[in-house]
Amino acid sequence: MQGIILSGQNPPxxxxxxxxxxxxxxxxxxxxxxLIINGLFVSKRQIEVDRxxxxxxxxxxxxxxxxxxxxxxxxxxxxPPSFGVTEETTKHLSNPSPKR
Numbered sequence: 001m002q003g004i005i006l007s008g009q010n011p012p013x014x015x016x017x018x019x020x021x022x023x024x025x026x027x028x029x030x031x032x033x034x035l036i037i038n039g040l041f042v043s044k045r046q047i048e049v050d051r052x053x054x055x056x057x058x059x060x061x062x063x064x065x066x067x068x069x070x071x072x073x074x075x076x077x078x079x080p081p082s083f084g085v086t087e088e089t090t091k092h093l094s095n096p097s098p099k100r
Contacts, residue, residue, distance in 0.1 A: 005015045
């Protein structure tokens with residue numbers, strides 16, 4: 001930007017604006033630096049903590065003699081509804097209503 005300002009082809013009011021345009025790039029630059037720091041330090045620690053918690057949970061399950069598994073599906077657990085939204089709707093279609 002300094003080269004554009006020193007070329008002298010811009011009015012003085014534009015030169016003042018062009019001299020400060022770099023400020024608009026500071027925020028995205030700092031966000032990028034923060035993402036890099038997060039990826040290098042914070043996320044690695046979180047992954048290690050999660051891994052340790054998973055190992056602890058597995059060790060507790062092994063010591064208790066349980067195997068981690070879902071229980072078998074049982075469709076008999078569902079309670080049949082006494083009525084439905086579409087109940088008896090086709091009966092109304094067979095008898096046309098009288099026109100008035």
